[in-house]
Amino acid sequence: MNTITTVQAAEFLQAHDNYLILTHVRPDGDTVGCAAGLCRALRQTGKTAYILENPEVTELFTGYIKGLTIGADYTPETVVSVDIAARSLFPAPAKPYLDWVDLAIDHHPSQEFFAKATCLDSKRAACGQLVLEIVKQFADITPEIGEALYVAVSTDCGCFQYSNADAAAHRAAAELMDSGFDPYPINRRHFRTKTFKRLRLEGMLTTGMELRDSGVTALVFLTRAMVESVGAGERDMDDISAFVGQIEGVKNGVTLKETEDGHVKISLRTAPGDLNASAVCALRGPEAVSALVDNLSLGAYNKQFAPNRTTADWICRDEAVVDAYLKDPFCTFKPTAGMFRDMMEGLQYISSEEGLANMDPRTPVYLFSGDQDPVGANGAGVRTVYGFFQAHGTRDLTMKLYPGGRHEMLNEINKGEVYADVLAWLEKHI
Ligand SMILES: [Mn+2]
Numbered sequence: 001m002n003t004i005t006t007v008q009a010a011e012f013l014q015a016h017d018n019y020l021i022l023t024h025v026r027p028d029g030d031t032v033g034c035a036a037g038l039c040r041a042l043r044q045t046g047k048t049a050y051i052l053e054n055p056e057v058t059e060l061f062t063g064y065i066k067g068l069t070i071g072a073d074y075t076p077e078t079v080v081s082v083d084i085a086a087r088s089l090f091p092a093p094a095k096p097y098l099d100w101v102d103l104a105i106d107h108h109p110s111q112e113f114f115a116k117a118t119c120l121d122s123k124r125a126a127c128g129q130l131v132l133e134i135v136k137q138f139a140d141i142t143p144e145i146g147e148a149l150y151v152a153v154s155t156d157c158g159c160f161q162y163s164n165a166d167a168a169a170h171r172a173a174a175e176l177m178d179s180g181f182d183p184y185p186i187n188r189r190h191f192r193t194k195t196f197k198r199l200r201l202e203g204m205l206t207t208g209m210e211l212r213d214s215g216v217t218a219l220v221f222l223t224r225a226m227v228e229s230v231g232a233g234e235r236d237m238d239d240i241s242a243f244v245g246q247i248e249g250v251k252n253g254v255t256l257k258e259t260e261d262g263h264v265k266i267s268l269r270t271a272p273g274d275l276n277a278s279a280v281c282a283l284r285g286p287e288a289v290s291a292l293v294d295n296l297s298l299g300a301y302n303k304q305f306a307p308n309r310t311t312a313d314w315i316c317r318d319e320a321v322v323d324a325y326l327k328d329p330f331c332t333f334k335p336t337a338g339m340f341r342d343m344m345e346g347l348q349y350i351s352s353e354e355g356l357a358n359m360d361p362r363t364p365v366y367l368f369s370g371d372q373d374p375v376g377a378n379g380a381g382v383r384t385v386y387g388f389f390q391a392h393g394t395r396d397l398t399m400k401l402y403p404g405g406r407h408e409m410l411n412e413i414n415k416g417e418v419y420a421d422v423l424a425w426l427e428k429h430i
Contacts, residue, residue: 001113003119008119016102019080022090022101027061030127035065037128050069051068056091058234081104105127106118106120143180150183159187205222216252220256253267301375309322313406317413364395369405373409
């Protein structure tokens with residue numbers, strides 16, 4: 001892991017040329033604004049710079065990168081990613097650069113360190129703040145650059161309304177506004193305007209909303225039928241999970257969203273610093289909801305191994321182990337809402353700054369997993385945890401991902417190899 005400061009990043013950018021800038025999947029204002037601002041700043045100093053075309057950029061953002069993009073046939077000398085935390089977030093046209101990013105500029109704590117050098121500050125509300133700090137060292141902040149980076153900063157802090165909109169974010173915005181662009185039309189377009197389709201969806205959600213715990217917890221269902229009935233697209237559904245949280249008195253917003261492949265995605269939004277267990281317990285209610293939870297936890301895991309032999313193919317490749325698992329009542333019971341509540345609280349704690357700061361960096365850590373374990377997002381989740389530990393100073397950190405391995409590596413068909421690796425690691429450390 002090679003992390004560099006904004007001063008070093010500015011030196012790097014001045015020392016190289018022929019840039020290709022990468023944005024992430026489902027591009028938001030932060031990644032697009034950063035790319036536009038960086039590209040214009042590089043061109044201002046006489047460099048050749050382009051943003052790789054990203055087919056998912058919606059019409060809300062295309063204006064900012066007009067004239068700056070290029071197709072896959074361009075051969076760059078230097079590749080820079082902005083606001084991309086992980087390889088899994090590279091859009092299709094950027095896949096050839098999975099192992100070739102010279103500089104990653106990012107603000108996500110889950111940064112995977114896929115680049116040769118990474119300029120990371122996870123305390124920043126937006127990646128746009130980092131790009132501003134970098135480019136102002138070698139370029140003038142023109143109104144066009146100011147506008148692009150303002151879109152970046154304001155997007156990630158919800159037009160300065162989210163809890164991450166700290167003084168530094170406001171200062172960056174003020175500095176950008178000094179360049180002379182007019183922020184009003186931007187704020188209006190991105191934060192005060194909704195598509196008619198979006199409003200119709202919100203109307204349906206409001207009609208079908210269930211309020212629990214005297215109005216503290218709100219539950220909405222967004223079905224494919226609703227989405228199709230209004231012809232809503234990605235842009236109309238952007239951040240729709242935040243909708244229920246806008247209702248006065250609601251602390252826990254639960255959005256159950258049916259996905260295109262028939263699964264149900266549950267988004268849980270709670271008031272900052274207040275993970276109210278009742279939000280998860282609210283899922284206990286009607287039978288249909290319990291079926292959703294079960295489908296979410298197990299059905300989704302099994303799907304990647306279709307066509308399925310059993311409902312637990314995701315456990316491991318050893319069919320005898322899977323059959324024994326399915327016969328064991330201790331493995332196949334349906335978990336209660338309380339178990340989900342406890343698990344979510346635990347997950348939140350262990351990935352929080354507080355939890356990570358409590359780890360002793362001298363304790364050796366060995367992470368191992370199957371790279372086909374859906375619970376660890378096929379290895380991506382394990383790499384994220386590795387990044388967390390690395391960022392928090394764990395000195396002796398080892399990770400092993402077994403090709404083809406599923407959830408229970410100690411029961412896998414290559415368990416002999418797994419046991420031997422664990423033993424070798426233990427003997428080295430004890
Ligand atoms: Mn961002």
